Amino acid sequence: MGALMNIILVENNFLLRSGIEGLIIELPGLLLKEVFDGKEKNLCRKLINKKPDVIIINPNALGDNFISIISKLQEEAGIILIGLLGNDCPENISSRFKNHLPLEGNKHLLLEKLRDACGKDAVYPTNKKTQAGSRLLSVREIDILREVVKGLTNQEIADKLFLSIHTVMTHRKNISKKLSIKTVSGLMVYALMNNIVDINEMG
Amino acid sequence: MLIVGEMKLADVIHHDYNLVPVINRFDISLGFGDGTIKEICEERNVNIEFFLSILNTFHDVQYFPKDYLKSFPVSLIINYLRKAHSYYSDEKIPEIKLLISKLIRLSGKKNKTLNLISNFFNDYCKEFATHLMREETVVYPYILSLEKALAEKNENGIVDTELMKYSITTYEADHEDVEEKLFDMKSLIIKYLPLESSDNLMFEEISYSLLRELFVLEKELNEHSRIEDLILVPKVEGMEKHYKSDR
Ligand SMILES: [Fe+2]
Ligand SMILES: [Fe+2]
Numbered sequence: 001m002g003a004l005m006n007i008i009l010v011e012n013n014f015l016l017r018s019g020i021e022g023l024i025i026e027l028p029g030l031l032l033k034e035v036f037d038g039k040e041k042n043l044c045r046k047l048i049n050k051k052p053d054v055i056i057i058n059p060n061a062l063g064d065n066f067i068s069i070i071s072k073l074q075e076e077a078g079i080i081l082i083g084l085l086g087n088d089c090p091e092n093i094s095s096r097f098k099n100h101l102p103l104e105g106n107k108h109l110l111l112e113k114l115r116d117a118c119g120k121d122a123v124y125p126t127n128k129k130t131q132a133g134s135r136l137l138s139v140r141e142i143d144i145l146r147e148v149v150k151g152l153t154n155q156e157i158a159d160k161l162f163l164s165i166h167t168v169m170t171h172r173k174n175i176s177k178k179l180s181i182k183t184v185s186g187l188m189v190y191a192l193m194n195n196i197v198d199i200n201e202m203g
Numbered sequence: 204m205l206i207v208g209e210m211k212l213a214d215v216i217h218h219d220y221n222l223v224p225v226i227n228r229f230d231i232s233l234g235f236g237d238g239t240i241k242e243i244c245e246e247r248n249v250n251i252e253f254f255l256s257i258l259n260t261f262h263d264v265q266y267f268p269k270d271y272l273k274s275f276p277v278s279l280i281i282n283y284l285r286k287a288h289s290y291y292s293d294e295k296i297p298e299i300k301l302l303i304s305k306l307i308r309l310s311g312k313k314n315k316t317l318n319l320i321s322n323f324f325n326d327y328c329k330e331f332a333t334h335l336m337r338e339e340t341v342v343y344p345y346i347l348s349l350e351k352a353l354a355e356k357n358e359n360g361i362v363d364t365e366l367m368k369y370s371i372t373t374y375e376a377d378h379e380d381v382e383e384k385l386f387d388m389k390s391l392i393i394k395y396l397p398l399e400s401s402d403n404l405m406f407e408e409i410s411y412s413l414l415r416e417l418f419v420l421e422k423e424l425n426e427h428s429r430i431e432d433l434i435l436v437p438k439v440e441g442m443e444k445h446y447k448s449d450r
Contacts, residue, residue, distance in 0.1 A: 017265070034264070035264070035265060037267070041375070042375070042376065045376075049380065179390065179394075180386075180387075180390040180394070181387045181390050181391070182383050182386060182387055183383050183384050183387050185323060185326060185327075185384065185387075186323070186384060186387030186388070186390070186391065188323075189316075189319045189320060189322075189323050189387075189391055190391070190395070192319055193315065193316050193319055193395060
């Protein structure tokens, strides 16, 4: 993707926090945005509001809230969840994660796992073709951008363009990533600037 | 680095000069001399626990100021936050507006992107003002009355039922992110602001200053929200619990 991947870490153990931070620093393209200790109120909403690309979670930090939080996060499109799991982690917890970092792993393995989990694209692509392609919005993304800046909700866009709401959300995430613009009004400036919409179309 | 009272304030500023506007809010300005933080706080009657927790919150994103929570009156926090608000709206925002208007003057109004960015920022300012206004006219007054009421309850058991109707959780739940749009504005400038002006060298110079101001403001606001979310809210939650218990 050629854009920075923002990571949020949920971990209450200081040593582990620092260790993970050290791993993230070593991989180009990854950025540790914020750390939570897992006891915050309304944690789930806070996590989603930060619009991270990746959340690394130690289930222990969430205690009894683990299942409810992880289920909600799994519904969010485009967030990669990575578990920080020990060997003794029970099956019903470990099965919640497609990707995990083993607490017992050595540095090399951990870096590899982290890079794989974040996707090959996370680390800056050396391939020129992907780089050029990733800068421009696709035709589909432009269609969606046009509707977004007109103020349509994800559901309305999905209905209008015959897409699933999940697809719309994934496209929106990709648009924001390519442009590094997160808010609708920021996207609006971009769209006006590039004549994707004109001022008369705006509500 | 954890900042503690025995350190010289000058060393701390050497280490992190972003703290200058923060100490200003405690009426400490440059030229404060050789003293340690402790000495300077005593001299000027500044609550040191509070001062340290603010400095550390600003200095280190990983810092969680929980240990200090109980030790200072909530009115101190509010006093500090209000000063920060007026610093943003009376100094930082006008500075940014001035830089934008300089750029517009240089480009002779023909730079479409610049005009769009300028409108974007003006809209942002309105939203930002609304955010501050809500805190200053609704949230802070509520907290101050709660503080007063708590003292009264402790003294003669009188409870104000009006106060029970509001709760800090409402604020916490929709305390919106005010930095997000600044991030977008930075992106727009970094990636898309074209060089179309009568004096390109000057234009570049001013765009750089503008960008720097946006970075500074974004960082400041980030820490400001952290103080509201991590220091103010938990503190008030504690007060509410206390006030609503065994009445
Ligand atoms: Fe505020
Ligand atoms: Fe705020």
